[in-house]
Amino acid sequence: MVAVQVPKTSSRHLVLSNISEGETVYQRCLLIAGNCPSKSDEDFVAVATPDFPEQLWPISGGRFKCLVILSPGTNKITFESHQNGKTVDNWTLTITYIPLLQTPPLHLAIMIAKDSPLLIDCPPHKRGAISSTHSDLNAAINKFRMTAYMWQALTAEDLRAKGLERRSFRLDEEWTTETLSRDFIQKSLESSGDHMRSTAKIHLIRTEKTLAELRDAQVAQQNPHASHGDGLHKYFSEALKAHGGVFTSAAHPVVAGLILDSTYSAEQNLILGHAALGASNRQGLSLGMFGSHLTYSWPRFMEEVTSCLLDTAMPGDTVGNDNGECGTMWETCSIGQGAFLHEVGHAFGAPHTTGIMDRGYAQDWPKNFLTKTAYCSHTQMAGDYVMDGETKNDASWDLSDALSFRTYPHFKLPSDAFLSKEVSQALPSVQVVYDDDEVEFLRLVIESPAQIVRIKFDNVAEAEPTIGKPATKIQFTRNELEARFDSSKPLALEVLGWNGKSRVFNDIWKLFSKLSVIPVPGTSIVLHKRSIMSESLEAADETTFEENSWNWVVLLNKLGDGGSLIPAVKIDSRVGCVLDGAVVYYKDAHTNPCGPRWDRDGYDHNFGGHASEMIDIPEGTEVVKVEVSSDNHDLNGLRFTLSDGTAGGYIPDEHTSSALEASPDERIVGFFGRSDWGAHFDGIQEFGILTAPRDVEIPLSVYSMPELQNKDGGNGQRGHLKRKRSRIDNGDDSQDDEEVEEMRY
Incomplete structure (x- = not known):
């Protein structure tokens, strides 16, 4: 959190903590916080401007918060601390x-059925007789x-605290009866001009749409059996477009939409005419919508903000208990205001992240406007004293969302530098770079033209970069990372750019294994990788494929229990209608599959292959060539050739194959690749060879390197840890089934 430092004198009793004298702000509703030593929760701060009636805000725990409605131009805001019936200090702030007006606004709209009674749900004790x-x-x-206006003030203060300056959306405004204070409403009844x-x-x-159509259970979002759960969003969008004006698609409006005719049906135990939905369309209409069924709990004007957020009365049985979290009036208010802002967040392009976009508003919403909260019936916890920056408060924007808002013209400040479309949309780049001229062969290089503001390893943020100290390029050597993190365990990485774009990797060790070279730590030895890839993999989205793939590496020697090397003695090429994979057999009878070891249910993986063939590897011979064939999309053939000229495997006659061979000064020491995982066949999508210098002895440490193992394919532990009887099908139906032990590599 970024705090504003305000000079404090020995005679000063009331001190503002988040704003300074003479600041310029760009939103009408301003949230101000301050410190004011007090011995009683009955004490308060009176806040007034020449153009807005005086408002009283409670002091709790020596702190206070208030909302201030500003007028264009210079505003003299007066603060008076009242304690034990006396004024003990005052402060005048100029803002x-x-x-x-040059930035597009957030539009507020209420959709009304054509035969609406123009009423919203309200418990009897709230509306009276x-x-x-x-x-x-x-x-x-x-x-x-x-x-x-509460949304506006909350957003501006939250982004300020995150170091993004005090920025928020402006609201579409008109000259009309002011209702933000009860005084203006009273003056409007007296026909005085001061209320405009x-x-x-x-x-x-x-x-x-009629009332019956809006309240049809088949479009009620909370109805698990609804046939058109997003129907209300379509109705609202169509009504806005039909209304025209600022809501035409060409105007690219962003709209917060309230459905007036939502209601709770006690008979069906269902909230009808309600949908909490939001969608962003930068080339058209963006709409975040919510029902009015909780609106009764919201404040009508400034004088009711505190009381609504502290009201512990029970709403009762005549109104809906949205999500089971509306046990008191203030919780109902929090759910209604917060969930609606959540949908507006979607309209501004925010996905489900954290904070407001992950229901963080449910219990924490009042912490943005109060310094002490009320008893919560949902958690059965007493209220908290709120210390900004210290008290947990999830009713805030995720940093990535706050940064992405900056790319919208609605949040632009005059001081903002121009951001090109390419930069505003650029994803951070994360790659492993190999440089044999450097002492450190491998480096993880993270960069972005929009600059990087946060890097997390295993969900823990690095000290730098930050919002205040962004970076265009950050590098980590492989040795640095291995010194800090266990390379035998997945290491997650999250990179966040200044434009709100992020990249997430479940395991960055995979990035090192995907490099075409693998330097052996502590030596000058470099292993090289060459592969053949299916057309479907080459055309696939990498992120999508990673979620459904098994990454594997199999060496032609394995490390025995005593530290000795155990050679491979045969390879079973598994080919059917696609290339299923291969199985390497070692001299100690253990096996290692070139492909998945288990399926998504945790059972041992069974390789198919009606055209499979086993090839022996006699002592003194080595694999010198691997041929892989493909059809239009998938790999469908595999053949191995040994140094004595023996060849084994299967390549369909009608298909040409590509050969993988070591250079004259190298030898093949293993295979690597990727397989489908969880698909119908789990076929090989990439098959490659791993080569090492021919006349150099490979250190034993190579056989323990995580990136040279086939342990879990990058998918974590075995699902249900189930095992089943399985066998390698070589076409001999007379062969008995045998129990296959869990592979140990």
Whole structure:
């Protein structure tokens, strides 16, 4: 968290902690925090501007937070600390507010059925016997407007704390009756002109759908049997486009949409007319929508913000308990306001990450606006004193989301440098570089034209780079990484760019094994890799393929228990309608498959192959050539040739093959490749040879290198650790089944 340092004098009792005198801000609603020593939770800070009525905000644990509505230009904000019935300190802060009218706004819209009763759900104790102040259309408009300004202030403060400056979306505003304070509502009833302001516009969108159509259980998102669970999002999008104006696709609007006619059906125990859905379309309409069924718990105006976020009354049985987390009014308010902002996050392109985009708002939402929270019925925990930067608060934006927002014009600040489309969309580059001129042969190189702001290994962030100290290029040598991390275990890597784009690797050791060379640590020996790849693999998306592949390496010698080398004595080439793989047999009767060792259920993998063939490797001979054939998409043939001229395996007559051979000064010491995993055949998609210098003795340490093992294929431990009777099918149906022991490599 980034704190704003404010000079403190010995006579100062009230000190602001997140803003400085003379700052310029670009959003209308501002969240201010400060310190104010106090001995009672009954104490408060009074905050006022010349253009907005005085508001009272509680002091708890020596801290306070407040929301301030600004007017364009210079704003003189007065803070008065009231303790034990006395004013003990005051402070005047000058802030300049400049609306960024050149940036596109977030639009607020309410969709209304064509035969709507213009009422929203509300428990009896909230609306009283006849009052509709919390349940009619005006109430929905006022609550939506107040909530949107709370979103704006929360987002700006969160991004400021992350080091991204105080930035947020602006709201589409119009000259109309101001409702952000009850004083303005009262003045509007008195026909005084003082109630008019430029404030957030709420578009009322009539849909051609009837109340019955909107409340059809088949479009209710929370209905597990709904046939059109995303139907309401389609209805809302169509209604906005039909409304036209700012909602035409050519305007590329981003919309927060509230469905007025949501309701809880006690008979069906289902919330009807509601869907929490959001979708981003930078070339058209982006909509994040939510039902109105929790809106009764939201504040109508500033004077109700604190009370709504501290209200421990039970909503009761007449309204829906969304997600089972609405046991009190304040929790209902948190779910409603937070989940709606979650959908707006989707409209701004945010995926499911952490914080707000992972339901972090459910219990933590009030921590953004209060310094002490109320009892939570869902967790059965007492309220917390809130210390920003120390108290856990998941009602915030994930850093990647906050960074990606910067690429939207809605969040642009005048000080922002121009970011080209190529840079704004660039993914971080992560690759292993081999340089035989360097002492350190292998380096992990991470770079991005947008700069890198965070690197995590195994979900732990490095000290640098950071938002305050980004980097264009970061390097780690293989030795550095092995000194810090266990190379026998997967090492996850996450790289985050300044543009919000990220790259995630489940195991970066794989990147080293995929290099065309493998330097042997502590020596000058380099092993080389050559392979033949199927056309389908060459055309595949690497990330998608990695999730469904088994990476393997098999050496032609294995390390025995006493440290001696045990040679391979035969190879079984497994070929059927596709290249299934191969199995290497060692002199001690152990085997190692060129392919998966087990399936996704944990059972031993069985190789098929009606055209399979076994080839013996006599002592003193070696494999000198490997031929691989393919059809239009898949590898479908494999043949080995030995130094004595013997060849074994199968290549279909109608297909040509490609040969893999060592150079004159090298010898083949093993094989490597990738197989489908979890597919119908689990066929080989890449088959290659591993070569070493011919006249150099390979150290025994090579046979323990993680990247030269076929342990788990990069997929973790065996699924259910099941074993079953299996055999290698060589076409001899008379051969008895034998128990195959779990392979140990």
